[in-house]
Amino acid sequence: MAGRTFPPLQLATVPWSDAQQYTNGLYEGLPLLAYHCAPRSLLATRRQLRAMDLRPNGFDPVAVLYGRHNRSKKTWFASLYLIENAAPIRPMTPAKWTALAKANLARRICRTCGKDPLYVLPTSTRQCWPCFEANENNDVMEAA
Numbered sequence: 258m259a260g261r262t263f264p265p266l267q268l269a270t271v272p273w274s275d276a277q278q279y280t281n282g283l284y285e286g287l288p289l290l291a292y293h294c295a296p297r298s299l300l301a302t303r304r305q306l307r308a309m310d311l312r313p314n315g316f317d318p319v320a321v322l323y324g325r326h327n328r329s330k331k332t333w334f335a336s337l338y339l340i341e342n343a344a345p346i347r348p349m350t351p352a353k354w355t356a357l358a359k360a361n362l363a364r365r366i367c368r369t370c371g372k373d374p375l376y377v378l379p380t381s382t383r384q385c386w387p388c389f390e391a392n393e394n395n396d397v398m399e400a401a
Protein backbone atom coordinates (compact mmCIF):
# COMPACT_ATOMS: atom_id res chain seq x y z
CA MET A 258 0.00 0.00 0.00
CA ALA A 259 1.26 3.43 -0.93
CA GLY A 260 1.77 6.26 1.51
CA ARG A 261 2.22 6.34 5.22
CA THR A 262 -0.17 4.43 7.40
CA PHE A 263 -1.10 5.80 10.77
CA PRO A 264 -1.36 3.88 14.01
CA PRO A 265 -4.86 2.67 14.94
CA LEU A 266 -7.05 4.59 17.37
CA GLN A 267 -5.70 4.70 20.87
CA LEU A 268 -6.86 6.35 24.07
CA ALA A 269 -4.71 9.26 25.19
CA THR A 270 -4.78 12.06 27.72
CA VAL A 271 -5.57 15.29 25.85
CA PRO A 272 -5.60 18.97 26.91
CA TRP A 273 -9.17 19.61 25.78
CA SER A 274 -10.89 16.95 27.86
CA ASP A 275 -10.70 15.51 31.36
CA ALA A 276 -11.48 12.06 30.04
CA GLN A 277 -9.14 10.19 27.73
CA GLN A 278 -9.95 10.60 24.06
CA TYR A 279 -9.34 8.46 20.98
CA THR A 280 -6.47 9.75 18.87
CA ASN A 281 -4.53 8.41 15.90
CA GLY A 282 -1.26 8.44 17.82
CA LEU A 283 1.21 11.30 17.92
CA TYR A 284 2.50 13.62 15.22
CA GLU A 285 5.53 15.72 16.19
CA GLY A 286 4.63 15.17 19.84
CA LEU A 287 0.99 16.25 19.51
CA PRO A 288 -2.14 14.08 19.43
CA LEU A 289 -3.13 13.31 15.86
CA LEU A 290 -6.80 13.46 14.88
CA ALA A 291 -8.42 12.33 11.66
CA TYR A 292 -10.57 14.73 9.65
CA HIS A 293 -14.12 14.93 11.12
CA CYS A 294 -12.90 13.47 14.42
CA ALA A 295 -11.82 16.64 16.24
CA PRO A 296 -14.32 18.35 18.57
CA ARG A 297 -15.45 21.48 16.69
CA SER A 298 -16.57 23.27 19.84
CA LEU A 299 -13.20 22.88 21.59
CA LEU A 300 -10.52 22.92 18.89
CA ALA A 301 -10.05 25.11 15.85
CA THR A 302 -7.40 25.80 13.23
CA ARG A 303 -5.83 29.23 12.92
CA ARG A 304 -8.20 30.10 10.05
CA GLN A 305 -11.24 28.86 11.95
CA LEU A 306 -10.21 31.04 14.90
CA ARG A 307 -9.82 33.98 12.54
CA ALA A 308 -13.33 33.38 11.19
CA MET A 309 -14.55 33.70 14.79
CA ASP A 310 -12.51 36.93 15.22
CA LEU A 311 -10.12 35.12 17.55
CA ARG A 312 -6.34 34.57 17.56
CA PRO A 313 -4.22 31.80 19.16
CA ASN A 314 -2.99 34.32 21.76
CA GLY A 315 0.55 32.98 21.82
CA PHE A 316 -0.49 29.48 22.74
CA ASP A 317 1.02 26.53 20.89
CA PRO A 318 -1.22 24.09 19.02
CA VAL A 319 -2.50 21.23 21.18
CA ALA A 320 -3.31 18.75 18.42
CA VAL A 321 -2.78 18.06 14.74
CA LEU A 322 -5.58 17.36 12.31
CA TYR A 323 -4.83 15.31 9.24
CA GLY A 324 -6.66 14.39 6.11
CA ARG A 325 -5.98 13.25 2.61
CA HIS A 326 -6.30 15.31 -0.53
CA ASN A 327 -8.20 13.15 -3.00
CA ARG A 328 -6.69 14.44 -6.25
CA SER A 329 -3.03 14.54 -5.22
CA LYS A 330 -3.23 11.67 -2.71
CA LYS A 331 -1.16 13.78 -0.34
CA THR A 332 -1.71 13.88 3.40
CA TRP A 333 -2.20 17.34 4.84
CA PHE A 334 -1.77 18.46 8.43
CA ALA A 335 -3.30 21.39 10.30
CA SER A 336 -2.49 22.66 13.78
CA LEU A 337 -5.42 22.79 16.18
CA TYR A 338 -5.66 25.37 18.95
CA LEU A 339 -7.80 25.41 22.06
CA ILE A 340 -10.70 27.81 21.53
CA GLU A 341 -10.84 28.58 25.27
CA ASN A 342 -7.26 29.94 25.14
CA ALA A 343 -7.93 32.15 22.13
CA ALA A 344 -8.21 35.91 22.47
CA PRO A 345 -10.08 38.47 20.36
CA ILE A 346 -8.12 39.83 17.39
CA ARG A 347 -6.60 43.22 17.99
CA PRO A 348 -8.36 45.95 16.01
CA MET A 349 -6.39 47.91 13.40
CA THR A 350 -5.25 51.29 14.74
CA PRO A 351 -4.19 54.25 12.56
CA ALA A 352 -0.56 53.50 13.50
CA LYS A 353 -0.95 49.89 12.38
CA TRP A 354 -2.45 50.97 9.04
CA THR A 355 0.48 53.37 8.59
CA ALA A 356 3.02 50.66 9.35
CA LEU A 357 1.31 48.31 6.91
CA ALA A 358 1.28 50.94 4.16
CA LYS A 359 4.98 51.66 4.80
CA ALA A 360 5.87 47.98 4.59
CA ASN A 361 3.93 47.57 1.34
CA LEU A 362 5.56 50.67 -0.13
CA ALA A 363 9.02 49.35 0.80
CA ARG A 364 8.29 46.26 -1.32
CA ARG A 365 7.89 48.51 -4.39
CA ILE A 366 10.99 50.75 -4.02
CA CYS A 367 13.80 49.81 -6.40
CA ARG A 368 17.13 49.30 -4.59
CA THR A 369 19.11 50.73 -7.52
CA CYS A 370 17.23 53.81 -8.73
CA GLY A 371 15.09 54.41 -5.62
CA LYS A 372 11.92 54.88 -7.65
CA ASP A 373 8.52 53.30 -7.27
CA PRO A 374 7.64 51.43 -10.50
CA LEU A 375 4.07 50.89 -9.12
CA TYR A 376 4.44 47.14 -8.82
CA VAL A 377 5.87 44.85 -6.14
CA LEU A 378 9.48 44.02 -6.98
CA PRO A 379 10.82 40.46 -7.01
CA THR A 380 12.48 39.63 -3.69
CA SER A 381 15.42 38.05 -5.52
CA THR A 382 16.62 41.32 -7.09
CA ARG A 383 14.59 44.11 -5.42
CA GLN A 384 15.10 46.02 -8.68
CA CYS A 385 12.70 47.47 -11.21
CA TRP A 386 12.81 45.93 -14.65
CA PRO A 387 14.83 48.74 -16.36
CA CYS A 388 17.51 48.54 -13.63
CA PHE A 389 17.56 44.75 -13.79
CA GLU A 390 17.99 44.85 -17.58
CA ALA A 391 20.77 47.44 -17.32
CA ASN A 392 22.62 45.22 -14.83
CA GLU A 393 22.14 42.22 -17.07
CA ASN A 394 23.76 44.06 -19.99
CA ASN A 395 26.71 45.11 -17.82
CA ASP A 396 27.29 41.50 -16.82
CA VAL A 397 27.25 40.41 -20.47
CA MET A 398 29.68 43.17 -21.46
CA GLU A 399 32.02 42.31 -18.60
CA ALA A 400 32.01 38.67 -19.63
CA ALA A 401 32.77 39.48 -23.28
Ligand SMILES: [Zn+2]
Nearest residue numbers: 367370385388
Ligand atom coordinates in the same frame (compact mmCIF):
# COMPACT_ATOMS: atom_id res chain seq x y z
ZN1 LIG B 1 15.23 50.86 -10.65
